[in-house]
Structures are given as C-alpha cells and as structure tokens.
Amino acid sequence: MEGYKREFIKFLESAGVLKFGDFTAKSGRKIPYFINAGDIKTGDQIAKLGEFYAKAYFEKVGNKRTVLYGPAYKGISIAVSSSIALSKEGLDVPFFFNRKEAKDHGEGGVFVGYVPKAGEEVVIVEDVITAGTAIRESMAILSSLEDVKVAATFVMVDRKEKGKTDKSAMAEVEEEFGFPVYSVVDVYDIIEYLEEDEANAENVTRIKNYLAINGAKA
Numbered sequence: 001m002e003g004y005k006r007e008f009i010k011f012l013e014s015a016g017v018l019k020f021g022d023f024t025a026k027s028g029r030k031i032p033y034f035i036n037a038g039d040i041k042t043g044d045q046i047a048k049l050g051e052f053y054a055k056a057y058f059e060k061v062g063n064k065r066t067v068l069y070g071p072a073y074k075g076i077s078i079a080v081s082s083s084i085a086l087s088k089e090g091l092d093v094p095f096f097f098n099r100k101e102a103k104d105h106g107e108g109g110v111f112v113g114y115v116p117k118a119g120e121e122v123v124i125v126e127d128v129i130t131a132g133t134a135i136r137e138s139m140a141i142l143s144s145l146e147d148v149k150v151a152a153t154f155v156m157v158d159r160k161e162k163g164k165t166d167k168s169a170m171a172e173v174e175e176e177f178g179f180p181v182y183s184v185v186d187v188y189d190i191i192e193y194l195e196e197d198e199a200n201a202e203n204v205t206r207i208k209n210y211l212a213i214n215g216a217k218a
Contacts, residue, residue: 001189001192001193004052004055005184005185005189005193006193008052008156008184008185009185009189009190009193010193011048011049011052012035012156012157015039015040015045015048015049016039017035017036017037017039017040017156018033018034018035018190019033019034019036019039020032020033020034020203020206021033021034026133026134027133029161029214031210032203032206032207032209032210033190033203033206033207035127035128035156035157035159036074036127037049037074037075037077037078037127037156038073038074040077046077046080046081047081047084047085049078049081049156050078050080050081050082050083050084050085051085052156052184053078053081053082053085053125053154053184054082054085054086054088054089056154056182056183056184057082057086057123057154058086058089058091060152060154060180060182061123061151061152063090063091064121065091065092065093066093066120066121066122066123066151067093067094067095067096067114067116067120067121067122067123068082068083068093068094068095068096068122068123068125069095069096069097069098069122069123069124069125069138069142070095070096070097070124070125071097071098071124071126071134071137071138071141072097072098072099072100073100074126074127075097075124075125075126075127076097078125078126078127079095079096079097079125080095082095082125082154083095094113094114095113095114096111096112096113096114096115096116097111097112097113098110098111098112098141099111099112110141110144115145116145116148117148118146118147118148119147119148120148120149121148121149121150121151122142122145122148122149122150122151123150123151123152123153123154124138124150124152124153124154125153125154125155126138126153126154126155127155127156127157128155128156128157128159129153129155129158129159129169129170129173129181132163132164132169132170132172132173132176135153135173135177135181136173136176139177150177150179151179152179152180152181152182153173153179153180153181153182154181154182154183154184155170155181155182155183155184156183156184156185157183157184157185157186157187157190158170158181158183158185158186158187159186159187160186160187160188160211160215160216161211161214161215161216162214162215162216162217163216166216166217167216167217168216169216170183171216187207187211190207191204191207191208194207
C-alpha cells in the first residue's frame with residue numbers, strides 16, 4: 001500500500017472519523033464500519049483533511065480552477081478546508097454550499113458562498129458514497145444552476161459497494177451523470193491496513209462478510 005494511503009487511514013482512525021461497530025448508512029444498509037466527517041472537531045484535523053483532498057485534487061484535476069461544492073452539512077467543512085489547502089499551493093478556488101432550507105430574506109436562495117456562473121465547472125467534495133443517494137441529492141440541487149457542469153466528485157473512501165445494480169455505487173454515479181468519482185482510499189485499503197494488526201481480526205472478518213453480500217461485482 002502506498003505510504004500516503006496508510007497515513008490517511010491512520011489519520012481517519014485517530015480522528016474518530018473511521019469507526020467499527022454496527023451502523024446504518026444513509027442508504028439504509030446495516031454496515032460494520034462508518035466514515036463520518038462530522039467527527040472531525042479541531043482545526044488541526046480539518047486542516048489535515050483538506051490537505052489530503054487537495055493532494056487528490058492536484059493528482060486528478062491538476063491546476064485547473066473549478067468551484068468546490070460542499071453538500072450540507074458534512075461537505076461544508078470539507079469544501080472550506082480543501083479550498084484553503086489548495087490556496088496554500090497556489091490555486092485559489094471559490095467554494096459554496098447549500099442550505100437545507102431556502103432562505104426567503106436577506107440575500108435569499110439555497111446557496112451560501114460563491115454561486116457558479118454559466119460555463120464554470122463544479123467539483124463536489126463529500127465524505128463517502130455508499131449507494132450514491134447523497135450525490136443524486138446534490139445533483140438535484142445543483143440542477144438549478146444554469147449551464148454549470150459538474151466535473152468530478154471527491155470522497156474520502158470508496159466503499160466498493162453495489163448501488164442499484166451489481167456495479168459499484170461510484171461506477172453507477174459516473175455512468176449516470178458522466179463525471180468521474182475519485183477517492184483517497186477504498187475499503188480494501190482499509191482491510192489491508194487492519195490486517196497488519198491481529199487485534200483487528202474480528203473487524204476484518206465482519207467487513208469481508210459484509211462485502212460478500214453488498215460488495216460490487218464490477
């Protein structure tokens with residue numbers, strides 16, 4: 001495994017973002033591990049997370065200027081921290097996020113921050129994709145922006161789970177909307193990381209059993 005992947009998984013675990021147990025995903029599935037950006041609670045942690053997203057951005061998108069969109073609520077801090085990390089590397093990109101309910105006073109509207117103009121490209125930054133539900137919700141919200149194209153989505157972890165078909169949720173999103181979905185690590189990287197310590201044997205078994213049922217076939 002590449003060094004930065006191990007570093008990222010270790011960071012997620014130490015920050016309490018990666019947990020093991022019994023959880024229910026947004027898709028309704030019962031899952032043996034959980035990735036929750038909402039558990040990042042300090043300035044140092046969110047700054048570090050933004051640096052990982054920035055690294056992935058430069059690797060996949062390069063120095064191209066886009067607009068970062070962070071879906072409320074967890075995506076908000078990711079968009080802010082990623083834009084700061086990118087700016088420190090010389091790429092100043094605007095960001096915006098949505099309100100859960102449209103505001104009917106003041107500046108109004110559903111968006112906060114920079115509102116993309118026609119012809120501009122948006123990059124969605126999320127914590128994870130399980131069944132693609134959250135991305136489809138984001139696409140519905142972004143559809144109100146005229147002539148704005150979503151260029152890519154970045155997430156922390158590819159869970160490698162099937163979506164509505166036997167294909168992975170990320171592959172389905174790519175096919176449905178026509179943009180790539182990138183992740184810093186995937187669940188098999190997490191398994192490899194856990195297998196380095198025998199104390200994690202039970203969690204490894206539970207994750208593998210879960211993937212045997214819900215894992216993508218392609």
